[in-house]
Amino acid sequence: xxxxxxxxxxxxxxxxxxxxxxxxxxxxxxxxxxxxxxxxxxxxxxxxxxxxxxxxxxxxxxxxxxxxxxxxxxxxxxxxxxxxxxxxxxxxxxxxxxxxxxxxxxxxxxxxxxxxxxxxxxxxxxxxxxxxxxxxxxxxxxxxxxxxxxxxxxxxxxxxxxxxxxxxxxxxxxxxxxxxxxxxxxxxxxxxxxxxxxxxxxxxxxxxxxxxxxxxxxxxxxxxxxxxxxxxxxxxxxxxxxxxxxxxxxxxxxxxxxxxxxxxxxxxxxxxxxxxxxxxxxxxxxxxxxxxxxxxxxxxxxxxxxxxxxxxxxxxxxxxxxxxxxxxxxxxxxxxxxxxxxxxxxxxxxxxxxxxxxxxxxxxxxxxxxxxxxxxxxxxxxxxxxxxxxxxxxxxxxxxxxxxxxxxxxxxxxxxxxxxxxxxxxxxxxxxxxxxxxxxxxxxxxxxxxxxxxxxxxxxxxxx
RNA sequence: GGCGCCAUAGCCAAGUGGCUAAGGCAGGAGCCUGCAAAGCUCUGAUCCCCGGUUCGAAUCCGGGUGGCGCCUCCA
Numbered sequence: 454x455x456x457x458x459x460x461x462x463x464x465x466x467x468x469x470x471x472x473x474x475x476x477x478x479x480x481x482x483x484x485x486x487x488x489x490x491x492x493x494x495x496x497x498x499x500x501x502x503x504x505x506x507x508x509x510x511x512x513x514x515x516x517x518x519x520x521x522x523x524x525x526x527x528x529x530x531x532x533x534x535x536x537x538x539x540x541x542x543x544x545x546x547x548x549x550x551x552x553x554x555x556x557x558x559x560x561x562x563x564x565x566x567x568x569x570x571x572x573x574x575x576x577x578x579x580x581x582x583x584x585x586x587x588x589x590x591x592x593x594x595x596x597x598x599x600x601x602x603x604x605x606x607x608x609x610x611x612x613x614x615x616x617x618x619x620x621x622x623x624x625x626x627x628x629x630x631x632x633x634x635x636x637x638x639x640x641x642x643x644x645x646x647x648x649x650x651x652x653x654x655x656x657x658x659x660x661x662x663x664x665x666x667x668x669x670x671x672x673x674x675x676x677x678x679x680x681x682x683x684x685x686x687x688x689x690x691x692x693x694x695x696x697x698x699x700x701x702x703x704x705x706x707x708x709x710x711x712x713x714x715x716x717x718x719x720x721x722x723x724x725x726x727x728x729x730x731x732x733x734x735x736x737x738x739x740x741x742x743x744x745x746x747x748x749x750x751x752x753x754x755x756x757x758x759x760x761x762x763x764x765x766x767x768x769x770x771x772x773x774x775x776x777x778x779x780x781x782x783x784x785x786x787x788x789x790x791x792x793x794x795x796x797x798x799x800x801x802x803x804x805x806x807x808x809x810x811x812x813x814x815x816x817x818x819x820x821x822x823x824x825x826x827x828x829x830x831x832x833x834x835x836x837x838x839x840x841x842x843x844x845x846x847x848x849x850x851x852x853x854x855x856x857x858x859x860x861x862x863x864x865x866x867x868x869x870x871x872x873x874x875x876x877x878x879x880x881x882x883x884x885x886x887x888x889x890x891x892x893x894x895x896x897x898x899x900x901x902x903x904x905x906x907x908x909x910x911x912x913x914x915x916x917x
Numbered sequence: 918g919g920c921g922c923c924a925u926a927g928c929c930a931a932g933u934g935g936c937u938a939a940g941g942c943a944g945g946a947g948c949c950u951g952c953a954a955a956g957c958u959c960u961g962a963u964c965c966c967c968g969g970u971u972c973g974a975a976u977c978c979g980g981g982u983g984g985c986g987c988c989u990c991c992a
Contacts, residue, residue: 462921480992488992495992525990607987613919614988655990682992683922689991712992713922719984723991750941751930756923756985763929766942773941776955800931808931812940822956826949888951895953906954913955 454509456678457754457804459686459711460606464804469677470707475511476667477503478706480659480681480689481563483520484544485529488551489729490748490759491682491715491722497745498712498753498805499680500557500850505801508848516562516667518659519545522652527642537642541565551732554741555748556850562666566658567644572665573653574646576700577632581648585699589623591635591649595656597628600695604628606709607687630692632657656692660705663697672703679706684721686711713756715748722759730759739764740862746771746851753805770815771851772915777818778842778856779913780825786840787833793817793841797848814845829909860915872903876912879905 454467469475479499482492496517503515521541529540549559566573577593580586585599597603604610615627631654636643643650653661664674674697681690690709697705714721717728735744747767751757793813800809821838824831846852861869875894882890898905898914905914 482992483990491992493992498992523990607920609920609987611919616918617988619989680992684987684991687920687987688989714986714992716985721986721991725990754922755930758929760929763942766929770941773956780956806931808940812931815940819957823958826957883951886951892952904954906956907950908955915955 454506454802455804456708456710458708459683460709465708467677467708469511470669470672470675473511475506475513475678476669476676477506477513477515477678477680478659478663478667478676479515479517479560479679480685481517481519482544482548483523483525483655484541484548485523485525486544486724488548488732489715489722490732490735490744491729492548493551493555493732493735493744494715494748494753494757495680495682495712496552496557497555497748497850499710501749501753501801501805501807502678502680502710503558504848504850505798505805508798509802514562514667515558515560516564516663517560518662519548519563519565520655520658521545521565521567522642523655530642531640537567541567547733551736554736555732555745556742557745558850564662564666566653566662569658569662569665570644570646570653572661573657576657576661576664576696577653578647579700580632580696583699585696586632587625588648591633591651592623592631593633593635593648594624594629595632595692595696595699596625597630597695598626600699602698603695604691606694607691609687610691628688630654630656630688632696656689657696659689659693660696660700663705664701674701674705675703676706678708678710680710680712683711683713710753712753713751716756716758719758721756739768742851742854742859743768743771746849749807749849749851750811752807770811772860773818774814774842774845774852775854775856775859777821777838778852779860780822781835781839781842782856784832784835784839786843787836789840789844790837794844797845801848810849814849817841817845857913862916864916868901872898872901872914876905876914880912 455464456467457464477499482488503513506513526537526540530537577586580595581593586593586595610628618627633646633648633651633653635649635651642652644652663676667676668674679690694705697703716722717730720726720728722729747764748757750767796813797810800806800813824834842852875898879891879894882894895905902917903914904917905912
């Protein structure tokens with residue numbers, strides 16, 4: 454497996470801490486609103502990484518957190534009059550529903566920040582003891598000057614860069630960040646701690662939860678791969694890395710991976726720009742699997758400029774896989790073809806080269822169709838082809854539905870009956886060579902959004 | 918202002934020193950079909966511009982131009 458490490462800025466051979474095992478931490482959402490397509494892409498990217506590593510024979514432990522305490526959540530509480538728990542549990546449920554619809558496997562560990570406060574407090578105490586953190590009023594800040602390697606991760610914090618950080622006279626260094634935010638007033642959300650009531654800063658949660666839930670005992674603060682959106686590189690991941698170095702003397706992750714953005718008209722999708730496209734809204738128009746395939750089909754480090762034309766093009770590509778599956782209907786899969794499997798794994802094993810992988814899939818589909826055109830009865834081949842589809846399905850998380858159902862999604866039973874009736878009527882018309890009538894029926898179906906195709910096995914239909 | 922990423926056919930997108938620059942969508946021609954659809958076959962770019970290194974560059978170096986991102990919450 455080769456991975457582009459965004460800290461080293463090059464593709465590296467992946468060597469896990471423990472043979473045949475991998476620990477992955479992907480930064481999850483702050484649960485104050487519904488997930489947008491950017492969250493979806495990040496989720497899908499690391500889901501793919503996980504599946505590929507599993508396919509390569511690794512035992513993967515995958516963790517994704519929920520940030521359920523944060524300024525934005527508190528703001529939402531104040532606006533809505535709801536409790537913290539009401540808000541966060543709602544958006545956690547919504548997030549998981551959306552990700553399920555996109556075929557994202559549930560993480561092995563899904564911790565919430567508020568359930569890991571002890572671990573955070575422990576780490577903050579340890580940082581205070583080591584002189585890497587300091588108290589100002591009720592707040593506690595991390596002293597970035599105490600970490601000799603601060604900025605070694607992102608290499609993005611020279612003085613000119615940092616001059617943009619809002620000046621805060623209480624901090625010793627401009628890049629210092631809050632580990633603990635002391636309670637400001639009665640309306641604030643506060644937790645007890647040895648350093649007074651307050652709540653944790655954002656960065657500490659990842660370091661602490663990794664230590665608590667994911668790291669091996671002999672490398673208690675370290676994992677193999679840490680992932681997240683490119684916007685988290687600095688300062689979030691830089692800060693995580695600094696805390697962990699100071700608290701544990703270890704690098705937090707051996708490999709850092711960052712996915713590119715989903716953009717709209719070339720601009721990053723974000724709340725502040727007001728151009729967010731929510732997953733729930735996208736799901737009203739497009740099936741989750743189609744969305745997944747689309748978001749998956751651009752290499753994870755590239756930005757993906759969301760537009761309907763490309764989405765439709767992705768859908769058509771996926772349709773072709775399902776049409777082949779339809780031709781193999783009822784066939785029991787045998788063994789996946791060795792060359793196919795190897796070609797897929799080689800592509801994906803090279804820093805998740807999805808374009809190459811999909812070209813392997815496309816070529817397989819084409820060759821299989823060609824072969825079935827020539828000889829529709831090749832039993833052994835059909836079984837292998839079916840096994841190939843199952844294999845690419847589990848690897849990419851697509852193509853696993855029933856092939857007929859895929860093309861008939863969202864059509865109710867009554868309509869289905871009507872379609873069948875019209876197809877029968879057309880069949881009779883064709884038999885009696887009344888092609889005008891047959892064509893009129895075909896047109897009627899088309900008006901209903903139904904395409905039909907005559908095959909040796911009879912007429913089949915698809916939703917357009 | 919600092920730092921960084923990107924620029925390949927109408928669109929999406931691999932390839933990062935050397936055979937004919939992958940693959941998909943759209944378009945065109947054909948096979949198949951009563952006609953279609955589906956499927957298959959054939960069909961398109963010298964790689965943003967300029968200069969350099971090299972026997973040889975889309976691929977390396979320098980300089981432009983354009984787009985985007987991070988430095989404030991952000992996947």
